[in-house]
Amino acid sequence: EEDLECGMYMAISSTSTVDETRWGIYAGKDIPNGAPLGGPDVAINIFNLQGNTQMADENEEADSLLASTVDFFEQFIWVPIPSGSQFDLEDGRTVTAIPGAGVLGGFNPKLTNADWNHSAAYFRPSLGEQPGVNHPGRGAYSNFYHVELRSKDEIPAGREIFLEYGDNWEEEAKEEDLTTEDYRKLDATVEKMANFFDKYNDELDEKAKTDIYDFLIRDVMGAAAGAGKGRKIVDLLPAYPESLPKVKESGGSLAYSQPKSIRSTAWLQNHGRCIDNIGPGASTIPHAGRGAFARRKIKEGGLVAPVPLVHLPAGSMMDMHEIGSSDDGGEEGPVYYKLSDEVQGKQLLLNYLYGHPESSMLFFPSGSVSCLINHSKEPNAKLVWSTHPGHQRHWYDMSPEELLTMETMYIGLLIEVVALRDIEEGEEIFIDYGDEWAAAWEAHVKEFETKVASGDLPKDWPIRALDLNDEFSKKAFKNPDELAMEPYPNNVMLKCFVQVTPEVIPEKIDGKPVREWVMPKDGVFDSDSLEDCTVTDYREVDNGVMSAIPYNYTVSLGRDGGATRIKDVPHRAFVFVDKPGTGDQFAQNPFRHYISIPDDVFPQGPWRDLKQS
Numbered sequence: 001e002e003d004l005e006c007g008m009y010m011a012i013s014s015t016s017t018v019d020e021t022r023w024g025i026y027a028g029k030d031i032p033n034g035a036p037l038g039g040p041d042v043a044i045n046i047f048n049l050q051g052n053t054q055m056a057d058e059n060e061e062a063d064s065l066l067a068s069t070v071d072f073f074e075q076f077i078w079v080p081i082p083s084g085s086q087f088d089l090e091d092g093r094t095v096t097a098i099p100g101a102g103v104l105g106g107f108n109p110k111l112t113n114a115d116w117n118h119s120a121a122y123f124r125p126s127l128g129e130q131p132g133v134n135h136p137g138r139g140a141y142s143n144f145y146h147v148e149l150r151s152k153d154e155i156p157a158g159r160e161i162f163l164e165y166g167d168n169w170e171e172e173a174k175e176e177d178l179t180t181e182d183y184r185k186l187d188a189t190v191e192k193m194a195n196f197f198d199k200y201n202d203e204l205d206e207k208a209k210t211d212i213y214d215f216l217i218r219d220v221m222g223a224a225a226g227a228g229k230g231r232k233i234v235d236l237l238p239a240y241p242e243s244l245p246k247v248k249e250s251g252g253s254l255a256y257s258q259p260k261s262i263r264s265t266a267w268l269q270n271h272g273r274c275i276d277n278i279g280p281g282a283s284t285i286p287h288a289g290r291g292a293f294a295r296r297k298i299k300e301g302g303l304v305a306p307v308p309l310v311h312l313p314a315g316s317m318m319d320m321h322e323i324g325s326s327d328d329g330g331e332e333g334p335v336y337y338k339l340s341d342e343v344q345g346k347q348l349l350l351n352y353l354y355g356h357p358e359s360s361m362l363f364f365p366s367g368s369v370s371c372l373i374n375h376s377k378e379p380n381a382k383l384v385w386s387t388h389p390g391h392q393r394h395w396y397d398m399s400p401e402e403l404l405t406m407e408t409m410y411i412g413l414l415i416e417v418v419a420l421r422d423i424e425e426g427e428e429i430f431i432d433y434g435d436e437w438a439a440a441w442e443a444h445v446k447e448f449e450t451k452v453a454s455g456d457l458p459k460d461w462p463i464r465a466l467d468l469n470d471e472f473s474k475k476a477f478k479n480p481d482e483l484a485m486e487p488y489p490n491n492v493m494l495k496c497f498v499q500v501t502p503e504v505i506p507e508k509i510d511g512k513p514v515r516e517w518v519m520p521k522d523g524v525f526d527s528d529s530l531e532d533c534t535v536t537d538y539r540e541v542d543n544g545v546m547s548a549i550p551y552n553y554t555v556s557l558g559r560d561g562g563a564t565r566i567k568d569v570p571h572r573a574f575v576f577v578d579k580p581g582t583g584d585q586f587a588q589n590p591f592r593h594y595i596s597i598p599d600d601v602f603p604q605g606p607w608r609d610l611k612q613s
């Protein structure tokens with residue numbers, strides 16, 4: 001059934017300051033605990049982002065614009081854990097760009113209400129894949145998608161979404177910060193107090209009321225909460241007991257104290273932009289991978305998707321070079337650097353970036369799912385600059401250098417994808433990537449076909465983890481005998497999420513100690529627990545609740561050389577991943593080209609630094 005109301009908005013975040021506008025995402029509807037949030041989105045891996053932009057020799061003059069572009073971009077990327085791609089690169093460092101929530105999701109440790117569902121990306125459904133077939137799109141789009149956020153709390157409509165940023169993020173919640181749980185307890189107490197003062201309204205005079213109220217909040221609640229939190233609670237509550245009902249009316253103590261972290265639907269409709277008008281699916285274009293599809297009817301001229309742009313003044317950031325490394329034995333591991341300035345290729349991310357032939361600048365489109373919008377010469381949507389006040393039009397007059405000063409170190413550009421005609425629910429969205437892109441793609445396809453005809457490129461393509469996960473979603477993994485008859489392809493690894501009892505159980509299998517597999521309470525697997533697993537045995541079980549596929553396995557772990565066994569591992573705890581260096585992204589001479597911002601949209605002036613006068 002058609003879902004008419006917007007489920008998720010982008011708007012100015014409650015964490016914005018006067019100097020720095022920040023975008024945030026807000027729930028458009030009530031979201032239950034443990035539910036998927038927005039997206040799911042694509043993740044694009046960047047190999048040796050730092051290494052490709054720095055030389056080993058520190059005396060070598062650094063390109064300062066390039067260095068500051070990388071520094072700026074680094075605040076928006078992730079370690080490749082939420083995207084399920086931590087095994088992709090053997091030697092080197094991978095970071096992942098996750099548009100949508102990965103860039104726009106706010107950070108406010110005391111109000112965290114969402115986290116990555118780490119297993120979602122591993123269990124991505126196969127969308128638009130052609131198992132075993134080589135085609136010109138191999139390596140031209142990311143293999144990683146279905147990166148999904150999950151609510152960690154009940155989130156009422158209007159509440160801003162705040163993400164778990166991970167341990168390596170410096171800012172931590174301070175001890176005196178009130179947590180979501182503290183606010184919940186406070187709401188219950190406020191309600192009791194309000195009822196009390198209501199009940200004894202006629203019996204107590206003004207002075208008695210104020211005295212009791214002060215005693216309750218300072219001496220009882222304040223003392224119970226401890227010094228730091230107690231002070232916060234006292235500051236937060238209204239000065240007089242008569243005002244207590246206001247706390248509830250504004251949506252609880254959290255909203256009462258941080259009014260900007262919860263907004264009315266009317267406010268979001270006026271000041272925000274809907275980000276869930278589109279969702280992912282298999283593209284209707286052959287060899288194009290995934291595409292973006294309308295989730296509801298969109299009228300001509302209506303918003304398809306808002307696309308905040310992370311400006312990258314030094315587009316050379318996407319150049320790839322021969323990489324060397326030195327291990328100084330530090331905790332951080334080896335340092336990677338480029339061995340020469342010669343460009344050997346371009347990062348895959350280039351295919352997702354916006355650019356213009358007369359500019360050396362590039363732009364990372366960080367809208368939800370908008371990175372999946374494919375190209376057509378007969379598009380149903382186009383790019384236009386936003387009229388939202390968060391879009392800094394005056395940046396058009398700034399040079400690439402000026403765009404990386406203290407005043408411009410935030411996402412200040414907003415472009416919008418709007419419908420060129422009425423678009424029906426379920427239709428794939430297309431924009432015109434521009435003539436340069438179309439010419440480059442045509443040339444690529446021609447070269448590809450010539451090379452396949454001459455035998456320089458193979459017709460076939462190895463079966464990969466993604467294909468096997470699809471195949472084995474319907475049948476049992478192999479036991480040692482079956483494996484000996486026909487092994488899995490040697491470019492994949494079978495792993496399983498090792499969620500086990502801490503103690504071994506009083507049973508032996510093959511003479512080895514045994515642990516029992518346990519389903520995590522919230523049903524979400526921890527990606528740190530993913531290990532090489534060898535199936536030693538399996539049996540059919542009646543466990544319709546746990547999994548649609550009725551098998552349980554006994555496994556031995558790669559980690560301990562098979563010294564222990566784990567029993568009762570359900571089918572859904574297994575996943576194939578590609579061996580390092582074998583994913584599509586490592587294809588030979590893959591297609592690389594940015595998406596053009598149309599000439600009549602791209603500003604005249606200093607951004608066109610390559611323009612021949």
Ligand SMILES: C[S@@+](CC[C@H](N)C(=O)[O-])C[C@H]1O[C@@H](n2cnc3c(N)ncnc32)[C@H](O)[C@@H]1O
Nearest residue numbers: 140141142288289290351352371372373374375
């Ligand atoms: C911004 S991405 C679009 C999302 C992409 N389809 C995916 O699955 O992640 C651009 C890439 O999509 C593919 N693509 C987009 N439009 C295409 C088209 N009309 N024909 C073939 N490939 C296309 C190309 O591989 C291109 O490099």
